[in-house]
Structures are given as C-alpha cells and as structure tokens.
Amino acid sequence: MTHAHRNRLDRRTLLKSAAASTVGLLAAPMVARAENKSIKIGMSTILSGRVAQLGTSSRNAVMMEVEKVNAAGGLAGRQIEMVIRDSKGQPQEAARLSRELVNSDGCEILIDAEASSGAFAVHEVARDLGMLTLHTNSETSSLSADPKLRLPNAFRVCRQGVHDCIVGGAYAAKVAKAKNLTKWMTTSPDYAYGRDTTAEYMSYVTHFNPDVEVVGEAWPKLFQPDYTEVLTKILQTKPQALYSCLWGGDVTAFIDQGNIYALFGQVETFAVNMADYTALTAVKNLPKGIHSGNRYIKTFPNTPENAAWGDAYRAKYNEYPTNWAWENASAIHFLTAAAKKASSADGAKLAEVMKGLTIASPFGADGNITLRAEDQTMTGYAIGWGTTIPTEPYVTDMTTGDWKQIFELEAEWKKKKNYA
Amino acid sequence: MDLATLATCLSSTACIVTQSTGGLIIGMLLFLVAAGLTLIFGVLKVVNFTHGSFYMLGAYFALTIYQVTGSYTLTILGAGVATAIVGLVFERLFISRVYGQNVLMQLLVCYGFVLIFDDLVKIIWGVEFKSMGMPPAFQVPPLFIAGGVVPPFYLFVVGVALVIGLALWLVIERTRLGKTVRAAAYNPSMVAALGINTGYLYGLVFALGGLLAGFAGALAAPVRSLTPGMGFSILIESFIVTVIGGMGSIVGAFVAALAIGLIRSFGSLGFPLFTDGLMYLFMVLVLIARPTGLFGKEIA
Numbered sequence: 020m021t022h023a024h025r026n027r028l029d030r031r032t033l034l035k036s037a038a039a040s041t042v043g044l045l046a047a048p049m050v051a052r053a054e055n056k057s058i059k060i061g062m063s064t065i066l067s068g069r070v071a072q073l074g075t076s077s078r079n080a081v082m083m084e085v086e087k088v089n090a091a092g093g094l095a096g097r098q099i100e101m102v103i104r105d106s107k108g109q110p111q112e113a114a115r116l117s118r119e120l121v122n123s124d125g126c127e128i129l130i131d132a133e134a135s136s137g138a139f140a141v142h143e144v145a146r147d148l149g150m151l152t153l154h155t156n157s158e159t160s161s162l163s164a165d166p167k168l169r170l171p172n173a174f175r176v177c178r179q180g181v182h183d184c185i186v187g188g189a190y191a192a193k194v195a196k197a198k199n200l201t202k203w204m205t206t207s208p209d210y211a212y213g214r215d216t217t218a219e220y221m222s223y224v225t226h227f228n229p230d231v232e233v234v235g236e237a238w239p240k241l242f243q244p245d246y247t248e249v250l251t252k253i254l255q256t257k258p259q260a261l262y263s264c265l266w267g268g269d270v271t272a273f274i275d276q277g278n279i280y281a282l283f284g285q286v287e288t289f290a291v292n293m294a295d296y297t298a299l300t301a302v303k304n305l306p307k308g309i310h311s312g313n314r315y316i317k318t319f320p321n322t323p324e325n326a327a328w329g330d331a332y333r334a335k336y337n338e339y340p341t342n343w344a345w346e347n348a349s350a351i352h353f354l355t356a357a358a359k360k361a362s363s364a365d366g367a368k369l370a371e372v373m374k375g376l377t378i379a380s381p382f383g384a385d386g387n388i389t390l391r392a393e394d395q396t397m398t399g400y401a402i403g404w405g406t407t408i409p410t411e412p413y414v415t416d417m418t419t420g421d422w423k424q425i426f427e428l429e430a431e432w433k434k435k436k437n438y439a
Numbered sequence: 440m441d442l443a444t445l446a447t448c449l450s451s452t453a454c455i456v457t458q459s460t461g462g463l464i465i466g467m468l469l470f471l472v473a474a475g476l477t478l479i480f481g482v483l484k485v486v487n488f489t490h491g492s493f494y495m496l497g498a499y500f501a502l503t504i505y506q507v508t509g510s511y512t513l514t515i516l517g518a519g520v521a522t523a524i525v526g527l528v529f530e531r532l533f534i535s536r537v538y539g540q541n542v543l544m545q546l547l548v549c550y551g552f553v554l555i556f557d558d559l560v561k562i563i564w565g566v567e568f569k570s571m572g573m574p575p576a577f578q579v580p581p582l583f584i585a586g587g588v589v590p591p592f593y594l595f596v597v598g599v600a601l602v603i604g605l606a607l608w609l610v611i612e613r614t615r616l617g618k619t620v621r622a623a624a625y626n627p628s629m630v631a632a633l634g635i636n637t638g639y640l641y642g643l644v645f646a647l648g649g650l651l652a653g654f655a656g657a658l659a660a661p662v663r664s665l666t667p668g669m670g671f672s673i674l675i676e677s678f679i680v681t682v683i684g685g686m687g688s689i690v691g692a693f694v695a696a697l698a699i700g701l702i703r704s705f706g707s708l709g710f711p712l713f714t715d716g717l718m719y720l721f722m723v724l725v726l727i728a729r730p731t732g733l734f735g736k737e738i739a
Contacts, residue, residue, distance in 0.1 A: 034575065066566075067447060067561070067566065067667075068667075068668065071561075071566035071567065071667075071712025072567035073568060073670070074566070079726045106615045111635070131601065188733050202447075236711065237707070237711060238711065238712065242666075243658075243672075244663050244664070244669060244672055244673065245468075247461040247464055247465055247704065248461055248465070248703050248704050248706075248707035248714065249707065250461070251457050251460075251461040251588075251704060251707070252707050252708055252711070253459050254457055254588050255454050255457065255458070255708065256444075256445070267568065268664035268666050271568065271570050271664050271665070272662070272663050272664040273569075275570055275573065275661070275662050275663070275664075276663075278573065279573065279581065279590035279662065280576070280578050280581055280588055280593075281581050281588075281591065282588055297567065297568075301567075301568060301569065301664075302570055303570055303571070303573065303574060304572060304578065353649070355562055362571075378633030
C-alpha cells in the first residue's frame with residue numbers, strides 16, 4: 020500500500036518534474052536572453068528646424084560612440100540600441116517623447132539632448148519616472164545648481180553657463196585692461212539663455228575689471244533675420260567693446276551684416292558662441308580678431324586625442340563636430356565607464372557610481388572630466404578663449420580657463436543665489 | 440524706454456542718416472515681399488501663406504546660382520525667374536483648384552505647401568543654416584554721408600528695390616497688361632467675357648508675386664542666414680505691411696513698408712524692448728483710423 024502509494028506519488032512527481040523541466044527548458048533561453056538582451060537608450064533631440072544641425076551632430080556623436088561600445092562588447096555585456104526621436108525643439112514634445120521612449124519603447128536610460136527650454140521639461144519627466152537621465156546640451160546653470168531641482172537620477176553632461184561666464188569674464192577683463200576698453204555694450208538673444216548668460220558674463224567682467232561700464236544693450240529676438248536696427252544702435256552707442264551670446268545661424272547673420280558696417284574694426288567683439296564649426300565654416304568672411312570661447316574646435320584642448328576625435332567624426336560624417344557633439348559623446352563615455360565600474364547596465368546602479376566619477380576624456384582640460392558628486396554636473400572640461408582668423412584652425416591664441424578659479428567663484432555664485 | 444537716446448539721435452544728422460538707411464533697407468526688402476503678397480490678394484483674393492516660402496526659395500536659388508556662376512547680377516535675375524516659375528506651377532497645379540472655395544481650404548493648401556517647401560529645402564540644401572557671403576564688389580568699407588554710416592551694399596539693395604517697385608507700378612498702372620490685371624481684380628467675370636484667358640492671367644500674377652519674392656530672397660541672401668523655414672518671420676511682417684497699406688494696394692505696401700522700416704530703426708533707440716510692439720501698435724492705430732488700411736478700398 021505504502022509502496023503503491025509511493026509509486027503513485029512517484030508517477031505524479033515524475034509528471035510534475037517533467038512538466039517543470041519542460042517549462043524550465045523553454046524558459047531557460049528567455050532567462051538567458053533577458054540577461055544578455057540589448058539595452059535601449061532613448062534620446063530626444065532637435066532634428067528639424069533652425070537648430071537641426073546641432074541635434075543631428077548630437078545624434079551622430081552618440082551613434083559614433085555607441086558603435087565603439089557595442090564593438091567592445093556593449094554596456095556591461097548588453098548591446099546598446101539607440102531610440103532617437105525629433106522634438107522639433109518644442110519643450111512639450113520633448114517631454115512627451117521622453118515619456119513615450121520609456122513607457123512605449125522600453126528605454127531604460129534617457130539622453131536629453133535638448134536646448135534648455137526642452138531640458139527643463141524632460142527633467143520633470145525624469146523626476147516622475149525615476150529613470151537615469153543625462154542632460155547633454157542645456158547650459159542653464161540652475162538645472163543642476165538649484166538644489167530644489169536636483170534629482171538622484173539626473174546628471175548634466177555638458178557645459179554650464181556659470182563656468183563659461185567666469186572664464187570668459189576673466190579673459191575679457193584682461194583684454195579690457197590691456198586695451199583700456201571701459202565702455203561695453205551687449206547684444207544677445209532675448210530669451211532666458213541670452214539674458215542670464217549676458218548678465219552673468221558681464222558681472223564677471225566687472226568683477227575682474229571694475230572700470231568696465233555697460234553703456235547699452237540690444238535684445239534681438241531668437242532667430243531674428245535682420246540685425247540692421249541692432250547694428251545701427253551699436254554704431255550710435257559707440258561702445259569700445261561688445262559682448263554677444265548670439266549663436267548658430269544668428270551669430271553668422273550678425274557677423275555677415277556687421278561686416279558691411281565694418282563693425283568689427285571699430286568695436287572689440289566678444290562672441291562666446293563663435294568658435295563652433297557650425298558658425299566658423301558658415302561665415303564666408305570671418306573677421307580676424309573676434310574673441311570667442313571654445314565651443315568645439317579640434318585644436319582646443321590641443322591634444323592628439325581631441326584632434327583624433329574631431330578627425331574621426333569628420334571622416335565619418337563629412338563635417339566637423341559641434342559643441343553639442345562632444346557633449347553627447349561624453350555622455351556615452353560616462354555611461355560606459357559607469358557600467359564597467361558597476362558591472363551592470365541597471366540605471367539605478369549606474370546613477371550611484373556616476374556620482375563623482377572621473378574618466379579620461381579628449382575634452383578634458385587635463386585629459387579628464389568628472390561628474391561632480393555634489394550637484395551631478397560635469398566639471399574639468401576644457402574652457403578657453405581665443406581670437407578668430409579667417410582660415411583653419413579658425414581660432415588661435417587660446418587662453419585656458421583655470422578650474423581652481425572657476426570652483427572658487429562658482430561657490431560664491433551659489434551662495435549668492437542661495438543654491439549652496 | 441530710452442527717449443533721451445532717441446532725442447539725441449534726432450538732433451544728430453549722422454545718427455539720422457545711419458538710422459534712416461537702416462530703416463530703408465528693412466523697409467525695401469519688406470516691400471518686395473509684401474508687394475507680391477498684396478498683388479496676389481488684390482487680383483486673386485487668395486491670402487497666399489506660401490509667399491514666405493517663395494522668399495526662402497529665392498534665397499536658396501540665389502545661393503546655388505551664385506555658387507555656380509559667381510555673378511551676383513545673374514544670381515538676382517536667376518533667383519527671381521526660378522521663383523516665378525515655382526509660383527506659376529504652384530498656381531496652375533494647386534491654387535487654381537481652390538479659387539472661390541472656402542478660405543479655410545485655401546489656407547490649408549497654402550499651409551500644406553509651406554511644410555512641403557520647407558522639407559524640399561531640407562532635402563536639397565540640407566537642414567543646417569547656410570551663408571552666401573558678400574559678393575566681392577560690395578566687400579568695401581561703408582560710406583560716411585553727413586557723418587552717418589551707409590553700407591554700399593544697402594544702397595545697392597535700396598536702389599534695386601526702388602527700380603523694381605517703380606517697374607511694377609508702371610506695369611500695373613501704365614500698360615495694357617496692368618489694366619487687364621486691375622480689371623480682373625475688379626470684375627473677373629467681365630474680363631473673362633471679353634475673351635481674356637483669366638486662368639493665364641492668374642498664373643501670370645502668381646508668377647509676378649513669385650518673381651518679387653525671389654528678388655527679395657536674392658537681395659537678402661548675402662546678409663541673412665539661410666535656413667529652412669526662414670520665410671515665416673518675413674511673412675508675418677509682410678502681412679502687417681499689407682494690412683497697414685491696404686490689402687491689394689502696391690503703393691500702400693510701399694508706404695507701409697517704409698514706415699515699418701523707419702519705426703523699427705528709430706524705435707530700437709527709443710523703445711529697445713518694445714520695437715516689435717511699436718509695429719503692432721502702428722497697425723492698430725492705422726486700422727482704427729482707416730479700417731481698410733492706408734490705401735485700401737472700401738469693400739462694396
């Protein structure tokens with residue numbers, strides 16, 4: 020009886036075991052696939068409209084770096100699959116796409132390659148979904164500096180306005196002292212970036228050189244086609260120096276139109292966004308001697324690594340990279356290093372090890388860049404100012420920014436803004 | 440508001456010359472675009488939202504022609520003619536099908552083609568902005584007239600725009616073709632009854648509008664960034680000019696464009712944060728005083 024019972028039990032056990040084994044055998048490849056399946060990274064950027072070239076270069080740079088990562092085995096063994104969408108530069112569209120990339124496309128990491136207006140919208144999506152998010156283009160300082168906005172899962176992997184302003188201000192003040200330029204005027208695009216950056220830049224110029232006085236301002240609209248009224252106002256105001264953070268097609272139109280008034284021979288011009296290949300190669304008659312911060316040029320930092328990266332990009336896409344390109348490439352560099360350190364591609368684990376992570380980079384001032392732990396923003400990237408020449412390398416006599424000075428003044432700025 | 444700067448400027452001949460030249464150049468380019476727009480509306484009663492796209496195409500045609508020929512004269516003529524052909528084809532194939540239909544249908548067709556033309560530009564010339572560069576003949580220092588700064592290129596642009604405007608006025612007011620066009624604007628059925636092919640006439644008017652927008656694009660190309668969608672901003676300003684001048688009035692477009700140019704130029708000194716607002720304020724004041732615009736005719 021017992022034996023018979025045991026036999027019956029054995030048969031049941033056998034059947035159960037067989038069923039379990041069958042399920043197990045069928046499920047095993049799925050488990051294996053889950054462990055090795057590709058990881059989707061979602062990216063919204065601007066692929067149409069007037070800023071499309073920057074968005075396209077962001078996509079190009081990411082794809083170039085992802086190819087390298089995948090060829091080397093992927094992100095912690097998982098091949099990266101990029102899902103890239105066009106926000107057309109509209110913040111609400113950037114937010115909608117980011118949400119969709121996670122909820123519908125199954126992306127596990129987000130790259131927010133938007134301008135500032137879009138970045139703040141995507142930041143709220145990151146807050147809501149808790150997804151690891153890398154802001155790769157927004158330079159508005161508050162995005163990472165304001166503690167109220169800070170998220171454990173969001174990082175800024177790009178320049179920050181205040182860093183550029185400190186370096187630019189110190190450089191401009193030095194030139195102003197040497198050439199006795201006391202009367203300054205500004206002309207920048209009339210939106211948050213233009214207003215904030217100009218105010219910060221000029222505050223550092225006057226910080227380093229109290230003799231400087233702003234005698235006039237002009238605020239053209241973003242993407243304004245005609246700068247005649249701005250140019251005539253500048254001629255009327257007769258400043259000795261001019262600061263502008265016009266960018267892209269706006270700065271080239273301004274230069275082209277300023278040329279016919281011979282403006283740049285009369286006024287010492289500081290155009291922070293001039294030294295990017297998009298602008299440098301588009302202007303047909305680039306004046307000599309315009310002061311500009313580096314956006315992306317392959318000769319600054321003047322290292323073989325940076326030159327090689329710029330040349331590789333050009334060889335692949337038949338054009339030079341942009342400021343947004345190097346920033347997005349850096350995002351992939353950080354992800355790769357973090358995955359190696361965490362031995363995982365899990366977003367939360369990556370976020371944990373990314374805080375304070377320092378990596379070797381072609382774009383580093385000393386060959387390294389860091390995601391500073393305290394505010395999860397990139398530091399250590401090369402910042403410099405030089406003057407334009409009409410032919411390659413387009414910008415020469417670069418003066419390198421001092422990160423020690425940047426950190427000191429940034430800390431003061433944070434206190435002033437109640438961010439510290 | 441910086442009325443002191445404006446007052447200082449108005450007391451200085453140099454400043455008046457500089458600002459007036461700036462106002463003239465803004466106004467003349469606006470006039471060329473607005474003249475085509477108002478002509479098409481006057482005759483065809485179509486609010487041509489694609490007109491900004493014609494301006495954009497003119498600028499891009501200019502870029503290519505200049506790169507190929509190196510001649511700026513050929514560039515202006517070629518860009519004008521090429522845009523006129525686009526206008527003609529567009530009218531014959533598409534706009535001619537919506538004459539007399541609901542205005543929303545006309546707007547829909549026009550808006551659809553704004554998007555199509557933008558995409559065509561992206562496909563042909565790329566998404567990135569382009570710069571044509573200044574022709575060598577104009578790469579010269581500015582002139583100083585009564586102490587004011589006057590770029591020779593702008594003198595050229597103003598001169599060409601004036602010649603084109605005068606020629607247009609002569610054609611419309613002093614030729615048989617012009618009389619027919621004006622008659623068609625007033626009573627198309629009667630014109631058709633007299634044996635005139637109104638379809639051909641309408642195509643011609645659209646081509647003329649395209650020609651003017653093409654000229655404007657070519658004249659602006661050396662100093663403006665060329666981007667897909669660049670026609671939109673000038674379209675808005677051209678509509679303002681058209682409304683102020685009176686829908687359908689070329690003389691009105693000329694006067695309004697000049698007024699807008701000067702308001703922008705001097706307004707940027709006295710009201711630096713309200714320059715655009717001044718333009719709209721002027722429009723509101725004109726419409727309160729004359730609801731049909733400065734030279735518009737009462738609608739029967």
